[in-house]
Amino acid sequence: MMQAMIFAAGLGTRLKPLTDRIPKALVSVGGEPLLKRVIFQLKDAGFTRIVVNVHHFSQQIIDYLRVHDNFGMDIRISDESEKLLETGGGIRKAWPLFNQSEPILIHNVDILSNVDLKKFYQMESRDMIAARLMVSERKTKRYLLFDDSMRLVGWTNIETGEVKSPYPDLNPKDYKMYAFSGIHMVAPSLFPLMEEEPDKFPIMDFYLKHCDKVRIEGYVKNDLKLMDVGKQETLKEAEAFLKSLVSSL
Template sequence: MMQAMIFAAGLGTRLKPITDHMPKAMVSVGGEPLIKHVIEKLKSAGTERFVVNVHHFATQITDYLKENNYFNTDIRISDESDKLLDTGGGIKKAQDLFDKESPILIHNVDILSNVDLKRFYEAGISNSNIDKESTTVDAVLLVSERKTKRYLLFDNSMRLVGWTNIETGEVRSPYPNLNPKVCKMYAFAGIHTISPRLFKMMDEDFPDKFGIIDFYLKACKGHIIKGYVKENLKLLDVGKLDTLKEAEDFVQTRES
């Protein structure tokens, strides 16, 4: 069963003043809320179960989903109204809402892309789609060659080994003395799949609130976390006011 989690709990501070009155999930692009665009893209890819986390103006999201009959699919709410738990903590809190036998595709509500989500999800459950090793992959991260200050670091087999800030020179890795210059460097695109096998590590080693990249950087030593490079990636972060007009054009022209 294909399942997904949509991160919709954030405060959307970069979209102020719009988000002074609504959650970013309800910000309109092309006449429809962002969350509808993401649900429909995931649904068309074959997603059968959704988990949506909520916090900022949570009832606006839950009321919208109810009014639209949950888009005739299985949508479950992970309520973070009391406390924002960050990206890792949000997944940890929602773990009981998922099927424990299937990977979970994680998708930010403010990302629009031309990624074939079905193919990407299948890469998370079939090693042959991303490498020829016989080992089990526990997470797959969508990455790109986008210019940024912060990069994830991968070895020659595209296994995650660390993170670096090229501006400050900071390196984070469970491998001592890792040299970024011998690694492949890619920017994280905010879409990933994670195996329920990793919930045990979250429960044992992490607090209620933590970032998912922090988790992956610790998990990558004992678990296989892979990078997935999408060629000709078109991805738009609709998290800022100046990208809203661009988003309007994007939803009209993006590739499926």
């Protein structure tokens, strides 16, 4: 069984004024809501169970899925209407809705890509890792740091010089720097470590806190095409990007 979670609870502040009346998940790109695009990418890859977390205009998302009969899939709602739990808290709250013996692929609702989600989910080394992060060489201020075996060791902001790592005196220049893509996979073995966390916590801080205890690895797709359409400037470019994805298939 292949299962996934779509992060759809965010406030979508970068997409205002659109998100003053609808949730980011229902913003249309190329004539289809972002949520539908991610659902069908997962469905086409062979995923059968999806959990969608909701908060901002949550009922609109619930109604949208109901009207479309969950697109013929086992889609479950993790309701964060009362309190937005951030990414880590959201994953932990959704955990009882999953088959707890299988990994979970996590996908931001505002990411469009050419990632082979089935391959990413089923890679051979998955039994030995606690999490796998899709990363790329795109330019940004904030980078994840990996050793030569692509094990996560830290994070840095190259503009401010800030470093986060469980390893003291880590020098970012000694490690590979990659940007996170918004697509990752978590193994069941990671969830016991979440029990000590507060209700609300970011998953990336959690990964960085525990990357010295469990193997959290990065995966680089050399021909990656990926766009974060969670902001106004990229939303305008998204249609052309979708056409480029189709032409590259």
